[in-house]
Structures are given as structure tokens and as C-alpha cells.
Amino acid sequence: MTRPGGHRGVPHTADLRIEAWGPTRAECLAQAVRGVCESFLDLTGAVAGRTREVLLRADRDEDVLVALLEEVVYWLDTEDEVPLDVELAPVAGGLRARLRMADAATLPVTGAAPKAVTLHGLAVSRGPRGWTCSVTIDV
Template sequence: MRREGAARRGGHRSVPHTADLRVEAWAATREECLAQAVRGVCESFLDLTGAVGVRTRDVVVRADTDADLLVALLEEVVYWLDTEGEVPVDVELVPFAGGLRAALGVADADSLPVTGAVPKAVTLHELDFTQGAQGWTCSVTLDV
């Protein structure tokens, strides 16, 4: 049983969605929820068990809303995957006014077992990023 005021553990899951990838994530903080969303997307198509980052990609994302920040961060993930064949296996996020600085520890996607369809783009369909009494939650759909 959870105690009142106890910090909510972060997590993520893939949710069935017709012909697309849908990921839900949750955590006590906005930044951890964003990191969980990144992990959820990456684990939806690759087995990251034991994966180690071979280099760090420093990324700055800016947005007016939290939902737009989620989209911008995941668009960076799709971009690095598509252009360099890299997938984040470690995510560190530092907020600043109007955005985030992300240190993405990336591995070569080709070195990891494929478990699903690779995401091609982030959609705005049923996009949600909300702070509630128990922390932050988000839901996002990606084209595969």
C-alpha cells in the first residue's frame, strides 16, 4: 500500500493502438516523466537490456507548453535514430525557462536486438502531458 505523500515511482508502457505506437509514461517530476517517455519509445522496438551508451548527444529543446516539449524531445530521438542509427539508453534532463537540456547516452541501434517496429514520426493525435495530485503523466502516439 502506498503511503500518503509518498513519491510516485516512474514507469512507462506501450499501449495497443491501431497501426501506430502509443506510449504512456508517469513519474513524480516532469523531467522524469519525459525521460520515461523516451525509454518507453526506445524499448518498444529494441531490447535495451544491458545496453550501454557509447557516446553522449547534448540536445537543447525549446517549447511553449509541456506537451510541445514532449513532442520536441521525442522528435530528437527519432531524428538521431533516423540520421545516425543511435538510440538513447540513458537520459538526463535539466530544465531551463522555455525548454530542456538533454544529455542522451546513445548506443548504436544496429547493435541491439529488434523487438518491434521503428518509430518514424511523433503525432499530435491524443497527445497528453498533465500534472496531477500523484505526479506527471503523458501519452503520445508515434507513426511506425
């Protein structure tokens, strides 16, 4: 039996560790994005103002997760935007991501912003209850 999607922060020395899960790979990865964004902003009442579409090229699930979270860091750094919603569709050699973005400057800050995705402890797997992933983020 699969379980509904979700995420949680896990204590980690000087970094942010996110664990996420979902019945599908897409839901699991979207939950990881949500977990990262909720780690430093209060998204309650946030409204998406722009949609961005990106093509994530990667062969392995772990590389797709890294590419997706690097997009989060990129848009935060360059446009001060964060995704409120993520839709993922498989394409040859990766995923197409549709990100519904909110202006981060209008949201209450609750923690340190992500700076980079690390490869240490990176994991994406499918099991009998659905998909899970774990990732460490430099803050």
C-alpha cells in the same frame, strides 16, 4: 503520494501509443523516451557510447515532449543511435537534454521503429500522484 517512474505501451491501431509517469516532469518525459525505445529494441545489456546534448525550445509541456521524441527519431534515422538514459534540465524557454546513446544496430530488434510523433491524443499533466504523459508514434 507520488509514484515511481514507469511506462507502458498501449494498444493502438497501426501506431505505437506510450503512456509514461514519474514523480517529476523530467522523469515522466525520460520514461516516455525509454518506452519508445523499448518498443522496438531490446535494451538489455546495452552500453552507452556517446553523449549528445540538445536544447529543446518549447513553451508548453506537450511541445517539449514532442521535441524530445523527435530527437529520438532524428538520431535513430541519421546516426542509428538510441538514448539509453535521458537527463533533463529546465532552461528559459524549454529544456536541455543530455542523451546517453547506444548503437541501435548492435541491439536486438523487437518491433517497428518510430517514424514520427503525432499530435493526436498528446497529453502531459501534473496531478496529485506526479506527472503523466501520453503520446502516439507513427511506426
